Amino acid sequence: MIFLRNILFYPAFYLGSVFFVLASVVSIPIGPAPLRWSVAAWSRFHRTCLRWLLGIKIEVEGQLSREPVFYAVRHESFFEAIDAPAMYDTPVTFAKHELSIIPGWGRAAKAYGMIFVERDQGAKALRKMVSAAREYSQEGRPLVIYPEGTRTPHGEAGKLQAGFAGLYKLIGLPVVPVAVNSGPMYHRFWKRPGTITYRIGETIPPGLPRAEIEARVIAAINALN
Template sequence: MLYLRNLAFYPVFYLGSIFYVVASVLAVPIGPGPLRRAVAGWACYHRACLRRILGITIVIEGEYASEPVFYAVKHESFFEAIDAPAMYEAPVAFAKYELFLIPGWGRAAKAYGMIFVERDQGAKALRKMVSAARDYAGEGRPLVIFPEGTRVPHGSEAKLQAGFAGLYKLIGLPVVPVAVNSGPLYHRFWKRSGTITYRIGEKIPPGLPRAEIEARVAGAINALN
């Protein structure tokens, strides 16, 4: 049954994704509303495929913030990135710059609202990211970042990237840490049925020293380890 579920999931999800990618690209010149609906629709389609084909359910513990915040999310698999538009309301994610170079998708992602991280550009890139983040937060949109910078196996902890504390300090938004335990089910070719849990932590105020914000975020995002 495990193999049959996966053999059905991959073609259904990826072939269906073509429709949403095309819809997103076509929605770019129309405006942000249709584009956001297309992106959210893709994330919801992914959830439907998980539930109906793979037998994966999603549970959310805790409460969302009522104002724009910095969601710092544990990263165990691609699940968190794909699911973000379904999990949060029109989120603006930080992503590596190479994704912007993907034909079609990169243009749609930029129009939707993503902040691309150019790691080799130093202070200039940081100022650019901070400016963009403040603009998006001013529109009432939440920011989403994976502070570990890469996927981390379930049960393991990784040091937070230095840039996270810098962005936290300069942007000046509260941080809401989010733990997730997708790794055992999703971070493998043969995905398994079960429950993926999100645990939304308590809001952390802006302005804390680097050591304190990193310790509090690291502890909260690893709560499901």
């Protein structure tokens, strides 16, 4: 049954994604509203494929903020990134620069408001990211970051990238940590049915020392481990 679910999911989702990517690219000259609709629709389409083809349900424990905040999200699989537009309200996500070169998708992601991280550029890249993040947050959009910097297997507590504390200090927004347990269901080629849970942590105020903000974020995003 798992095999059957997967051979239905992969062609359905990825062929369907081609349509949404094309729709996103075409909508760029029209304006932000149709582009944002296309991106959110793609993410909701992914959720539909999870529910009806893979047998994966999604549950959310707690409430998301209605104000612009900095979401620090546990990263166990590609699920968190694909699901972000459906989970949050027009989120601005920090992502590795390599994703920006994907044909079509990279262009749409830039226009939508994704902030690409150029790790080899050092302080210059940090200033650029902070400037972009401030502009987007002033528009009322939430920021989403995966502070571990890479996917971490379920059950393991990863380390936070050094850049997270710097962004937290310079951007000056409250941080909402988000735990998620997608790994057992989604972090593998043969995806398995089950329930992926988001747990929204307590809002952490800006201005805390680096050691404290990192300790609190690590504890909160690993709450489902």
